[in-house]
Amino acid sequence: MTLFELAKQNICVPDAAEYYGLQVNRNVMCSCPFHEDRHPSMKLNERYFYCFGCGATGDVIDLVARLFDLSSYEAAQKLAQDFGIDPDKPPAAIALPKPERPLLKAYRQEEVRCLRVLCDYLHLLEGWKQNYAPANPDDSLDDRFVEACQMLDYVEYLADLLIAAELEQRVKIVEMLNKDGLIAGLEERLDRLNKEDDAHEKQSAA
Numbered sequence: 001m002t003l004f005e006l007a008k009q010n011i012c013v014p015d016a017a018e019y020y021g022l023q024v025n026r027n028v029m030c031s032c033p034f035h036e037d038r039h040p041s042m043k044l045n046e047r048y049f050y051c052f053g054c055g056a057t058g059d060v061i062d063l064v065a066r067l068f069d070l071s072s073y074e075a076a077q078k079l080a081q082d083f084g085i086d087p088d089k090p091p092a093a094i095a096l097p098k099p100e101r102p103l104l105k106a107y108r109q110e111e112v113r114c115l116r117v118l119c120d121y122l123h124l125l126e127g128w129k130q131n132y133a134p135a136n137p138d139d140s141l142d143d144r145f146v147e148a149c150q151m152l153d154y155v156e157y158l159a160d161l162l163i164a165a166e167l168e169q170r171v172k173i174v175e176m177l178n179k180d181g182l183i184a185g186l187e188e189r190l191d192r193l194n195k196e197d198d199a200h201e202k203q204s205a206a
Contacts, residue, residue, distance in 0.1 A: 004072070007079040008059055014044040016060050019082065020067055021109035032056060033067060067112070068163055069119050078163060111162060111170060114177050117187050118159045124190065125152045 014028050022030045029040040032051040041053035050057045056066070065075035079085070129148035134141060158177075162170055177183040 003076045003080055003085075004061060006085050007061055007076045007083075008047070010085055011060050011079055011083050012046045013049050013060050013063060014046070016063060016079065016083075017044050017049070018105075019108060020064070021105075021112035068115060070163065074163070081164075107171065107174065110178070111174050113187075114174050114183050115159060115162045117183055117190065118155055118162065118177075120190050121186055122152070122155050122159060124193070125155060 014024055017030055018024050022033060024030045024044060025040055027040075028044045030042050030044060031037040031040050032042040032053055034051065034056045035054040037051075037053055042049055042051040042056070048057065048059050049063055058066070060079065061072050061075045064070065064079055065072055068075070068078065070078065125148040128142075128144040129152060132142035132145040132148070134145070158173060161173055165173070
């Protein structure tokens, strides 16, 4: 049995959604993480999800792949690691995940938030490195290009660790990012830059 089949057979969509910090209500609905969703519009069935707002759909592997910007194989690996699935053991021997402790659940939500902010920042830096690179060696360097050169590798390294590292290491990274309001400050900055971009686009269109 492949890793994909094991993950799909042993992990239902609502369990994975809750595990990664989505708030699932009594109707097994949650706010869709893939578009601005004020009221829960994503239905979580045992084997697949469907958003009535944006049309996003797929199985448990698709959900995790989209949440963390992973390939299908990386998503299956992440699910196997987080839910204790070992492809070398027969399915009967797979231990079911232990009931979530409230503290761990709160940590999961924080981990998903940190990863989302880091991925947004990473995409921004990639854009800056490309768009603000000097045309000639004599040009003065744009601050955004400099920041991208300095930060890209480090942010990518942190994001990779949050996706693939052991739980203990991920907890330390989340603690570090929350220390002195680092992640909150970055979140505010990204939000502000997004609003400035939107305002600029509206002005250009006017």
